[in-house]
Amino acid sequence: xxxxxxxxxxxxxxxEAQEFWxxxxxxxxxxxxxxxxxxxxxxxxxxxxxxxxxxxxNYTLGDAISRFQRLLGKNxxxxxxxxxFGLPAENAAIKNKVQPANWTNQNIEKMRSQLRKMGFAxxxxxxxxxxxxxxYKWEQWFFIEMxxxxxxxxxxxxxxxxxxxxxxxxxxxxxxGKGWRSGAKIERRKLKQWFLKITDYAExxxxxxxxxxxxxxxxxxxxKNWIGKSEGMKFIFNSKKEGxxxxxxxxxxxxxxxxxxxxxxxxxxxxxxxxxxxxxIKSFLKDINSIKLSEAxxxxxxxxxxxxxxxxxxxxxxxxxPIWIANFVLSAYGSGALMGVPAHDERxxxxxxxxxxxxxxxxxxxxxxKIEDAAVIEKNLLINSGEFDGLNFDEAFxxxxxxxxxxxxxxxxxxxxxxDWGVSRQRYWGAPIPVVxxxxxxxxxxxxxxxxxxxxxxxxGVKSPLSEMEEFTKxxxxxxxxxxxxxxxxxxxxxxxxxxxxxxxxSNNAMxxxxxxxxxxxxxxVGGIEHAVLHLLYSRFFYRCLRDLNLVEGSEPFLNLLCxxxxxxxxxxxxKSKDNVVDPDEMIEEFGADALRxxxxxxxPPDQSFEWxxxxxxxxxxxxxxxxxxxxxxxxxxxxxxxxxxxxxxxxRALRNKTHQTLSKVKDDFLRRHSFNTAIASVMELTNxxxxxxxxxxxxxxxxxxxxxxxxxxxxxxxxxxPHITHALWRQLGNEEAIIxxxxxxxxxxxxxxxxxxxxIQINGKLRGRVTVESNLPQKELETLAREQExxxxxxxxxxxxxxxxxxxxxxxxxxxxx
RNA sequence: GCCGGAGUGGCGGAAUUGGUAGACGCAGGGGAUUCAAAAUCCCCCGAUUUUUUAAUCAUGGGGGUUCAAGUCCCCCCUCCGGUACCA
Numbered sequence: 001x002x003x004x005x006x007x008x009x010x011x012x013x014x015x016e017a018q019e020f021w022x023x024x025x026x027x028x029x030x031x032x033x034x035x036x037x038x039x040x041x042x043x044x045x046x047x048x049x050x051x052x053x054x055x056x057x058n059y060t061l062g063d064a065i066s067r068f069q070r071l072l073g074k075n076x077x078x079x080x081x082x083x084x085f086g087l088p089a090e091n092a093a094i095k096n097k098v099q100p101a102n103w104t105n106q107n108i109e110k111m112r113s114q115l116r117k118m119g120f121a122x123x124x125x126x127x128x129x130x131x132x133x134x135x136y137k138w139e140q141w142f143f144i145e146m147x148x149x150x151x152x153x154x155x156x157x158x159x160x161x162x163x164x165x166x167x168x169x170x171x172x173x174x175x176x177g178k179g180w181r182s183g184a185k186i187e188r189r190k191l192k193q194w195f196l197k198i199t200d201y202a203e204x205x206x207x208x209x210x211x212x213x214x215x216x217x218x219x220x221x222x223x224k225n226w227i228g229k230s231e232g233m234k235f236i237f238n239s240k241k242e243g244x245x246x247x248x249x250x251x252x253x254x255x256x257x258x259x260x261x262x263x264x265x266x267x268x269x270x271x272x273x274x275x276x277x278x279x280x281i282k283s284f285l286k287d288i289n290s291i292k293l294s295e296a297x298x299x300x301x302x303x304x305x306x307x308x309x310x311x312x313x314x315x316x317x318x319x320x321x322p323i324w325i326a327n328f329v330l331s332a333y334g335s336g337a338l339m340g341v342p343a344h345d346e347r348x349x350x351x352x353x354x355x356x357x358x359x360x361x362x363x364x365x366x367x368x369x370k371i372e373d374a375a376v377i378e379k380n381l382l383i384n385s386g387e388f389d390g391l392n393f394d395e396a397f398x399x400x401x402x403x404x405x406x407x408x409x410x411x412x413x414x415x416x417x418x419x420d421w422g423v424s425r426q427r428y429w430g431a432p433i434p435v436v437x438x439x440x441x442x443x444x445x446x447x448x449x450x451x452x453x454x455x456x457x458x459x460x461g462v463k464s465p466l467s468e469m470e471e472f473t474k475x476x477x478x479x480x481x482x483x484x485x486x487x488x489x490x491x492x493x494x495x496x497x498x499x500x501x502x503x504x505x506x507s508n509n510a511m512x513x514x515x516x517x518x519x520x521x522x523x524x525x526v527g528g529i530e531h532a533v534l535h536l537l538y539s540r541f542f543y544r545c546l547r548d549l550n551l552v553e554g555s556e557p558f559l560n561l562l563c564x565x566x567x568x569x570x571x572x573x574x575x576k577s578k579d580n581v582v583d584p585d586e587m588i589e590e591f592g593a594d595a596l597r598x599x600x601x602x603x604x605p606p607d608q609s610f611e612w613x614x615x616x617x618x619x620x621x622x623x624x625x626x627x628x629x630x631x632x633x634x635x636x637x638x639x640x641x642x643x644x645x646x647x648x649x650x651x652x653r654a655l656r657n658k659t660h661q662t663l664s665k666v667k668d669d670f671l672r673r674h675s676f677n678t679a680i681a682s683v684m685e686l687t688n689x690x691x692x693x694x695x696x697x698x699x700x701x702x703x704x705x706x707x708x709x710x711x712x713x714x715x716x717x718x719x720x721x722x723p724h725i726t727h728a729l730w731r732q733l734g735n736e737e738a739i740i741x742x743x744x745x746x747x748x749x750x751x752x753x754x755x756x757x758x759x760x761i762q763i764n765g766k767l768r769g770r771v772t773v774e775s776n777l778p779q780k781e782l783e784t785l786a787r788e789q790e791x792x793x794x795x796x797x798x799x800x801x802x803x804x805x806x807x808x809x810x811x812x813x814x815x816x817x818x819x
Numbered sequence: 820g821c822c823g824g825a826g827u828g829g830c831g832g833a834a835u836u837g838g839u840a841g842a843c844g845c846a847g848g849g850g851a852u853u854c855a856a857a858a859u860c861c862c863c864c865g866a867u868u869u870u871u872u873a874a875u876c877a878u879g880g881g882g883g884u885u886c887a888a889g890u891c892c893c894c895c896c897u898c899c900g901g902u903a904c905c906a
Contacts, residue, residue, distance in 0.1 A: 417902070
């Protein structure tokens, strides 16, 4: 007979459970063709110092899903690693005079111990950090493969240049156009950088986005919008003086006859030519070209332009069209030039108003408004367009395309917003780009990998330490001398394939091996919504490249995606600067990992942001204590080993109803809805539903059995969320098998139905009464019962019942009117 | 600006397919236990009117569809995420 433990000590319970899992290597998995696999992955953390509540939430979600899948009998892989390259290590290095490598490794030690205390079911043997040469060697190999296939190329790209520190700054290191440390005015510079041809996969990824059934709709929408496919036409306008053709893309070819100006970007060849001879333009370009702006800043800034004085010829009308330089024209999108149609585009309208440019209406408006007051955006029939008058959008598109082709001044074109991925970073703490160039400047892939990143460096934040190190930059193959590339990879490079490496974590001979084909794709990916576009899109791109190298099967890396919301305190994101950080360690110390896990899962649905509350955590802890005491009382009442319901009462039947309803709801909430908060609420309801006298030694066998059935359900349901206490209590109940190894008990369908139900009675849709009836009572009899109710009578007296609406087992609505 | 979310009691949230708004928990009030407190247990708990019964109002704001709207449609406000070198 197991002994009852009077007091719940979370420290003892959690230590013992963790030792049990460790000793039995419960979470260490290998490929097993006889079992259904389930690969559950939470986004690995950047080792910034210590784990925060965002991590606790993310990893508890992943762990709960993993453990639930295990209950369903699957071969579950849940790994963990470290996204170890990145900017904060460099910042810390400058501030604290430590090596980025050492700082990173110390953080990893700290965070690993924190995650271990949380009791997450990780297969720790697979752990790796991306700053380990054994890892980045393979992405260097992968890059060279891409280079050989023509998927990597060099081009000029802009950076933020800090002239004082002589370094490139990240966008977040630029504050109001100034360097965050030096305070120097940041300059825009162009550097030759490496790009990956993600645009080659744009169409494929776009098409397959819709097939991602396990992804949230909003993330799919964001991905599609980011790729931004638009169908339209390219037109070529010839500039009169320069003779340089200006190519523009438009999604509204039907407005071609309404073009009253052309706008080119500040770095368009025509603009750069004019800069040399025109002081006014030179000074304008200096203003708009001096700093690199984010898309958001660009969109918010005042629209400015300058007339170049040049004209272009309209390809159809042969009229002269003025050419302007404008600060809102993106050089990176389309061709760096656009056709201005003020009558039918809001931005062009605003620009034309400001600079008093002509507004020419060519699309029929639907309102009375004058074209001088507002642009007509909607599609409609063409006017003032000569031979195209009276055509609708589709017809006009066809005819205009036909004519443009004939005149060789344009054609149909598909354009994507998505740009190729620039992977070069002028930073020290990243994976070296494995490229060398000879003395003539020709570029080729490094012959030996890994190209090791030196870990003992002079690091002050001024200049790139790598380019100062001759032992790094100078390399010779045979008798030929080369210079090494000193840029490193964007850290998204590492995170775009780490999920695959977990399968082949110890492979020394290849990037990935056959094991990757067993484990991939990831069945459930869990992480922050902030990664909805970039990280996930880059990962989808890399997965396709891996597929094309025959390293993985299928096209999508993540079958199901769960994006969790943020953890807030006092309505704000937790951060050191706001001094509202809650340290998980302190919470574990005081309340235990189980209570913390229970609270973060209970406080809000996973995809919403949730508000931290010390009181709420206390409440979770109080519930676990109550559960502990409940089990102790049940044990004292005398355990029934075999369930025996032969002399069941109404009360027993009611508890069993609740138990089986809970089983059914918890499974649905875990699997389909990912609604852990309501799963926990229903388990609490079941706990509350156990009658006090069923815990007495005098209770009948059936009563004790029903309590046992309820407690088993509570413990199994809760075991993915609070695994330690449920492990301990399961043991105390005398079970041989550990709770981690049990199979999920399916609900008994016959016990889901209740004998009686409460029906709402409405008059004209307003609630006027309730009746409790046998659940199989026919509608007619229910109606009779309802009409007899005092409160209902007064609403139907002298009235005509027009309509009766009955929703099975829920509601009866009588629609009445005056006679 | 653009793309994507969110807004429900004092608070976190529930209401799954248009069908009883407020499950579950926190805070609060009352009681039991205690010399006392903590802990624990029991009861109450959206607002207004009402002795009870009941009625009216109420899901960011304004309109609409419907027998019935937190849920669907249109317009607006506020906050949050992303916006290509933070991860």
